Amino acid sequence: xxxxxxxxxxxxxxxxxxxxxxxxxxxxxxxxxxxxxxxxxxxxxxxxxxxxxxxxxxxxxxxxxxxxxxxxxxxxxxxxxxxxxxxxxxxxxxxxxxxxxxxxxxxxxxxxxxxxxxxxxxxxxxxxxxxxxxxxxxxxxxxxxxxxxxxxxxxxxxxxxxxxxxxxxxxxxxxxxxxxxxxxxxxxxxxxxxxxxxxxxxxxxxxxxxxxxxxxxxxxxxxxxxxxxxxxxxxxxxxxxxxxxxxxxxxxxxxxxxxxxxxxxxxxxxxxxxxxxxxxxxxxxxxxxx
Amino acid sequence: xxxxxxxxxxxxxxxxxxxxxxxxxxxxxxxxxxxxxxxxxxxxxxxxxxxxxxxxxxxxxxxxxxxxxxxxxxxxxxxxxxxxxxxxxxxxxxxxxxxxxxxxxxxxxxxxxxxxxxxxxxxxxxxxxxxxxxxxxxxxxxxxxxxxxxxxxxxxxxxxxxxxxxxxxxxxxxxxxxxxxxxxxxxxxxxxxxxxxxxxxxxxxxxxxxxxxxxxxxxxxxxxxxxxxxxxxxxxxxxxxxxxxxxxxxxxxxxxxxxxxxxxxxxxxxxxxxxxxxxxxxxxxxxxxxxxxxxxxxxxxxxxxxxxxxxxxxxxxxxxxxxxxxxxxxxxxxxxxxxxxxxxxxxxxxxxxxxxxxxxxxxxxxxxxxxxxxxxxxxxxxxxxxxxxxxxxxxxxxxxxxxxxxxxxxxxxxxxxxxxxxxxxxxxxxxxxxxxxxxxxxxxxxxxxxxxxxxxxxxxxxxxxxxxxxxxxxxxxxx
Ligand SMILES: Cc1cc2nc3c(=O)[nH]c(=O)nc-3n(C[C@H](O)[C@H](O)[C@H](O)COP(=O)(O)OP(=O)(O)OC[C@H]3O[C@@H](n4cnc5c(N)ncnc54)[C@H](O)[C@@H]3O)c2cc1C
Ligand SMILES: Cc1cc2nc3c(=O)[nH]c(=O)nc-3n(C[C@H](O)[C@H](O)[C@H](O)COP(=O)(O)OP(=O)(O)OC[C@H]3O[C@@H](n4cnc5c(N)ncnc54)[C@H](O)[C@@H]3O)c2cc1C
Ligand code: SF4
Ligand code: SF4
Ligand code: FES
Numbered sequence: 001x002x003x004x005x006x007x008x009x010x011x012x013x014x015x016x017x018x019x020x021x022x023x024x025x026x027x028x029x030x031x032x033x034x035x036x037x038x039x040x041x042x043x044x045x046x047x048x049x050x051x052x053x054x055x056x057x058x059x060x061x062x063x064x065x066x067x068x069x070x071x072x073x074x075x076x077x078x079x080x081x082x083x084x085x086x087x088x089x090x091x092x093x094x095x096x097x098x099x100x101x102x103x104x105x106x107x108x109x110x111x112x113x114x115x116x117x118x119x120x121x122x123x124x125x126x127x128x129x130x131x132x133x134x135x136x137x138x139x140x141x142x143x144x145x146x147x148x149x150x151x152x153x154x155x156x157x158x159x160x161x162x163x164x165x166x167x168x169x170x171x172x173x174x175x176x177x178x179x180x181x182x183x184x185x186x187x188x189x190x191x192x193x194x195x196x197x198x199x200x201x202x203x204x205x206x207x208x209x210x211x212x213x214x215x216x217x218x219x220x221x222x223x224x225x226x227x228x229x230x231x232x233x234x235x236x237x238x239x240x241x242x243x244x245x246x247x248x249x250x251x252x253x254x255x256x257x258x259x260x261x262x263x264x265x266x267x268x269x270x271x272x273x274x275x276x277x278x279x280x281x282x283x284x285x286x287x288x289x290x
Numbered sequence: 291x292x293x294x295x296x297x298x299x300x301x302x303x304x305x306x307x308x309x310x311x312x313x314x315x316x317x318x319x320x321x322x323x324x325x326x327x328x329x330x331x332x333x334x335x336x337x338x339x340x341x342x343x344x345x346x347x348x349x350x351x352x353x354x355x356x357x358x359x360x361x362x363x364x365x366x367x368x369x370x371x372x373x374x375x376x377x378x379x380x381x382x383x384x385x386x387x388x389x390x391x392x393x394x395x396x397x398x399x400x401x402x403x404x405x406x407x408x409x410x411x412x413x414x415x416x417x418x419x420x421x422x423x424x425x426x427x428x429x430x431x432x433x434x435x436x437x438x439x440x441x442x443x444x445x446x447x448x449x450x451x452x453x454x455x456x457x458x459x460x461x462x463x464x465x466x467x468x469x470x471x472x473x474x475x476x477x478x479x480x481x482x483x484x485x486x487x488x489x490x491x492x493x494x495x496x497x498x499x500x501x502x503x504x505x506x507x508x509x510x511x512x513x514x515x516x517x518x519x520x521x522x523x524x525x526x527x528x529x530x531x532x533x534x535x536x537x538x539x540x541x542x543x544x545x546x547x548x549x550x551x552x553x554x555x556x557x558x559x560x561x562x563x564x565x566x567x568x569x570x571x572x573x574x575x576x577x578x579x580x581x582x583x584x585x586x587x588x589x590x591x592x593x594x595x596x597x598x599x600x601x602x603x604x605x606x607x608x609x610x611x612x613x614x615x616x617x618x619x620x621x622x623x624x625x626x627x628x629x630x631x632x633x634x635x636x637x638x639x640x641x642x643x644x645x646x647x648x649x650x651x652x653x654x655x656x657x658x659x660x661x662x663x664x665x666x667x668x669x670x671x672x673x674x675x676x677x678x679x680x681x682x683x684x685x686x687x688x689x690x691x692x693x694x695x696x697x698x699x700x701x702x703x704x705x706x707x708x709x710x711x712x713x714x715x716x717x718x719x720x721x722x723x724x725x726x727x728x729x730x731x732x733x734x735x736x737x738x739x740x741x742x743x744x745x746x747x748x749x750x751x752x753x754x755x756x757x758x759x760x761x762x763x764x765x766x767x768x769x
Contacts, residue, residue, distance in 0.1 A: 029512070085470070223553050269571060
């Protein structure tokens with residue numbers, strides 16, 4: 001097989017794109033909460049993405065990628081008709097689902113992507129689903145309409161007040177609870193620092209729940225331990241035992257520091273990519289002039 | 291020279307393997323042993339006594355007819371020698387390089403009782419290399435398709451052996467591999483300087499030419515289950531998923547930035563090209579002093595790779611003495627020659643990190659050897675008050691691997707032992723699940739390439755008998 005074909009792609013927000021990709025075996029098996037690991041090309045890195053949605057009959061999976069570094073930046077050059085070299089999955093455990101009654105999901109930025117399949121599944125299990133979606137500003141907010149279609153109530157907020165209320169998701173969570181709302185369970189996904197704050201709010205408000213973690217991964221099958229996280233003082237491999245863990249037990253501080261491990265190399269990779277890009281662009285321009 | 295005229299009383303010394311000098315080889319990933327020349331190979335083969343009762347054959351897990359192939363070398367019949375090897379060993383270029391010969395064929399060599407044993411491994415490598423360099427490896431005659439379909443899970447040496455054996459018998463074989471590249475530990479574990487990628491690729495190419503199909507990015511048990519494979523029409527399945535789950539030390543600080551499992555370290559470099567970063571996208575930390583914990587082949591490989599990543603300082607920490615090091619002696623010598631410092635009889639107790647959780651050192655305690663344990667080796671015991679700190683900025687944990695539970699967890703009707711290895715019938719490799727066979731590290735726990743291949747050979751024979759006893763597939767009956 002010559003890779004996995006992209007059948008549709010579009011921009012969702014600044015630096016965030018979605019892709020529908022042919023990966024029939026993954027599409028058939030996927031359940032909410034699971035992810036894939038992809039590799040764009042022969043020199044590529046293996047990086048994880050949540051499967052946001054599937055069309056099993058057509059063998060398609062939907063991925064949403066935010067550009068944060070070299071590989072996700074390069075991904076934005078891939079469009080309909082292009083193929084990516086490797087897609088493996090579905091990896092990780094499916095989200096543990098039950099009828100909690102009143103469920104709240106708290107999404108920060110691209111964290112809305114992993115939460116969308118979870119709210120759909122939770123709705124199917126009979127929950128009342130409440131969502132809080134936060135982003136830095138309006139042009140970075142994604143999937144709001146799709147959340148509104150499924151959830152019983154959606155509240156949005158932005159850091160700069162350009163959309164919804166001005167403030168952080170934790171402000172919304174606390175004020176919603178202050179209105180007298182009793183949430184039986186919470187699930188959060190987004191930047192680690194935001195999940196850390198959300199977990200603290202959940203602890204204060206006595207809401208048990210899960211955080212969907214995004215450590216650095218390599219194989220995604222339990223073989224390397226790159227994805228080690230500490231939960232309730234114990235080391236866990238997020239790719240096979242997660243990616244969701246008890247939000248109140250996660251050592252977020254450690255996760256933040258571990259995710260920074262390759263910062264220097266990440267900058268170097270991006271620089272190298274951009275300079276390569278410039279070189280190629282120049283070459284193309286020169287050719288165009290001839 | 292005819293066989294009769296050989297003067298076997300001379301006992302010339304073993305022809306040493308030419309090697310790249312340590313200062314040269316640590317600059318890159320070139321293969322360290324250069325291989326014999328034709329002349330050297332002939333000379334070494336001359337040393338064989340052509341024993342009536344060749345003990346070396348019994349020492350080889352796949353019972354290669356060693357005196358025969360050595361004689362064929364002596365007589366310049368290299369093609370025949372290659373054929374003799376391939377009769378029982380489908381990966382001779384690999385085994386000649388990575389087999390622990392000194393514990394197997396060469397350990398039993400009769401010439402070796404009083405003198406140096408014949409360098410069987412070096413000669414096996416020479417013949418296999420000669421064969422490859424003299425055109426494509428000839429394919430055996432393959433019988434008419436039987437119509438039976440075989441699924442192999444895992445493309446390590448065990449799975450590759452079963453795939454090759456059953457394809458040669460006319461079965462339709464598909465290998466499912468979780469990673470994006472075939473060959474298991476041969477691809478992600480053993481580094482280029484011991485086993486060049488080109489050698490592995492040429493063996494995979496041979497198996498592909500036998501008609502075997504490879505499907506990558508499939509984690510069997512997750513992407514597709516064994517029962518689904520049967521439902522898709524596979525008649526029998528072989529499980530060769532290896533022992534890929536890293537053991538960690540379970541000491542405080544182990545999750546500091548800069549602490550890797552050997553699997554992660556090796557995978558980044560061998561499978562993902564991290565030594566060529568940023569040409570390749572996968573990074574590896576830029577360390578000045580790497581401490582590798584462990585004493586097996588994996589530890590030696592990790593240490594020697596670390597040495598080659600910008601010539602950094604590398605130390606090994608192992609809890610027993612030099613005599614108990616489980617790695618091949620040859621690899622220990624290579625590591626020492628490359629300037630890796632051995633800290634023997636000491637054991638880590640804690641990884642030290644700074645306020646940003648970045649590793650700064652590793653605390654170890656010195657050990658003394660006490661009474662022998664179950665394995666017969668003297669048990670190392672900590673010496674109270676002997677703690678010391680090695681300053682370092684990376685630690686690679688290479689203290690062993692256990693079977694990866696993904697497939698067994700997803701398949702409750704597969705019986706496992708308390709160590710998580712698969713239970714099989716030793717004569718056939720049959721598991722507790724009908725039609726499913728297994729072999730290699732998933733059964734034995736972490737072992738060797740040649741043992742995995744031997745297990746594959748046993749299972750392939752049993753799988754063939756099993757299929758031939760099944761009703762003929764429809765396609766076959768129709769034709
Ligand atoms: C289970 C899981 C699901 C994810 N789902 C999504 C998703 O649906 N959409 C999305 O946009 N992102 C998702 N991510 C994060 C995404 O994998 C990273 O943003 C991506 O790997 C960054 O690669 P890069 O080369 O572009 O950036 P880099 O320059 O390599 O890194 C930028 C930052 O990304 C993080 N990162 C780097 N490498 C990895 C890696 N191999 N695995 C995880 N994080 C890494 C690091 O914290 C780093 O600081 C998910 C991560 C995990 C673990
Ligand atoms: C660093 C290192 C150095 C070594 N050096 C030597 C040496 O010098 N000499 C020697 O004889 N032995 C050596 N060994 C041991 C030897 O490599 C192994 O014993 C041998 O590879 C085992 O073969 P196997 O086929 O059982 O499994 P493996 O080689 O482990 O292959 C298993 C394959 O199955 C795949 N897999 C796992 N689960 C699934 C799944 N659910 N679905 C699909 N695919 C799956 C894996 O990705 C892998 O590719 C070394 C091992 C290591 C780690
Ligand atoms: S396969 Fe290994 S044990 Fe057998 S002859 Fe070759 S080197 Fe020796
Ligand atoms: S035991 Fe040694 S000398 Fe005898 S046949 Fe084998 S290799 Fe030759
Ligand atoms: S990513 Fe390798 S063990 Fe989880």
